[in-house]
Amino acid sequence: MSVPPLRIGVWAPVHGPRAALQDPAEPFNASWEHNRDTVLQAEALGYDATLVAQHTVNPHLPDHDQLEAWTASAALAALTSRIEIIAAIKPYLYHPVVLAKMALQIENISRGRFAFNLVNAWNRAEFExxxxxxxxxxxxxxxGREWITVVEKLIRGESVTHTGENFALTDYQLTPKDLHRARPRIYLGGESEPARALAADAADVFFINGQPLEDVTTFIADLRRRPRTLAPLSFGLAAFVIARDTEREAREEYQRLAALAARDAGVRAAQAARTDPNVVMVKTFAKSERVGTNGGTAAGLVGSYDQVAERIRAFHAAGIELFMLQFQPLTVELARFAREVFPRLGRAAPSRVDLRQSQAG
Known part of the structure; x- marks a missing residue:
């Protein structure tokens, strides 16, 4: 089966640094201004997408700032011109009608560059x-299955009558509908059987947390075996990147971040106490030491520029279309990756003008 062209994205810093919260090279900053500047920098450098994770309260440091995903995504849609904006959504927080209307509005502001990522949620305290x-x-x-069934019809511009366990709609239709395509793209993440079944039935792209290539290959094979009425499912991968001239330098930086991350043990313990123990991804993360969130460096993108590019090509050959990357310190490493690794992946390196624009952003 052919794989769609390789795309590279970046996680927006919605709740601060991804690897270590006490890094002198990256002071905590979850402000709108920092997120705006990061996404504008990414677009100028040639990145294809950004993921805006949704939390109402900071999941790591509840007394620290947390960007609001959907209002920020609307603003980013107006400020950008090319990059795909993916906003995460937890179904319990929004009625399908309200969410579908917001999605269509941002889709039309962005002129067809919006998508949303359906997530099951794990932070009990955020809700309770x-x-x-x-x-x-x-x-x-x-x-979530009933929720996305209603939302998908609404964002297609259909008149929806629905009676289910959670929602009841009568002849409900939203206008204007999507002015640029049939509907916004739908991403879905999760590792449990219900997550995989829902992805096969309703998603366009399945997000996989950072894991070794053999585990990712197993995931993809399982999803591809499942019956499906939509177009073939695409796949994305979360990964934390540390790329340097040599593998030794990359390992030294990994050790620096790992040592800093060890200082956050108390934060992680408190976060674990707020986490639903039945979330499968938590069990996956426990299998390996790593830096970063959502699997982080477990995907193995730590090494020389050539090594990192080679590993990305291997994941792409296995079926990963979109790499949603994390870096720290973010702005410096975002530019380094574009400058050094993009050309090794057959992509154009940013020009000096692009680099200056990204720094100005």
Missing amino acids: KAGIPFGEHDERYAY
Whole structure:
């Protein structure tokens, strides 16, 4: 099966640094200005997408700043011209009608560059402290299945009449509909059986947390075996990158970040106490030491520029279309990767003008 062209994206810094919270090279900054500048820098450098994770409260440091994903995505849609903007969404937080209307609005602001990433949620405290129901793992996926069924029809511009366990709509239609394509793209992440089943039925792109190539290959094979009525499913991978001139230099930087991350042990313990123990990705993360979130360096993108490029090509050959990358310190490494690794992947390196524009952003 042919693989779509390689795309490279970056996680927006919605809740601060991804690897270590006490890094002198990257002070905590989850502000709108920092997120705006990061995405504008990424676009100027030639990155293809950005993922804006959704949390109402900072999942690591509850007393620290947290960017609001959907209002920020609307603003980014107006400020950018090429990059795909992917906003995460937790179904319990928005009624399908409200979310579908917001998605269509951002889609039209961006002129067809918007997508959303359906996530099951794991942070119990984010919901329970607000008095929002937080069902058990499989209950959340059943809710999400009905939710996305309604949303998908609404964002297609259909008139929707629906009676289900959670929602009831009568002849509900949203205008203007998508002015640029049939509907925005739908991403979905998760590792459990309900997540995989829902991805096969409703998603356009399945996001996989950072893992070794053999595990990712198994994931892709499993999803490709499943019956599907939509176009063939595409795949994305989260990964933290440390790329340097030599493997030794990359390993030294890994050790620096790992030592800093060790200082966050108390934060991680508190976060674990707020996490639904039935979330499969937590069990996956426990299998390996790593730097970064969502699997981080478990994907193995730590090494020389040539090594990192070779590993990305191997993942791409296995079926990964979109690499959603993390870096620290973010702005410096974002530019380094574009300058050094893009050409090794057959992509144009940023010009001096692009580099200056990214730094100005």
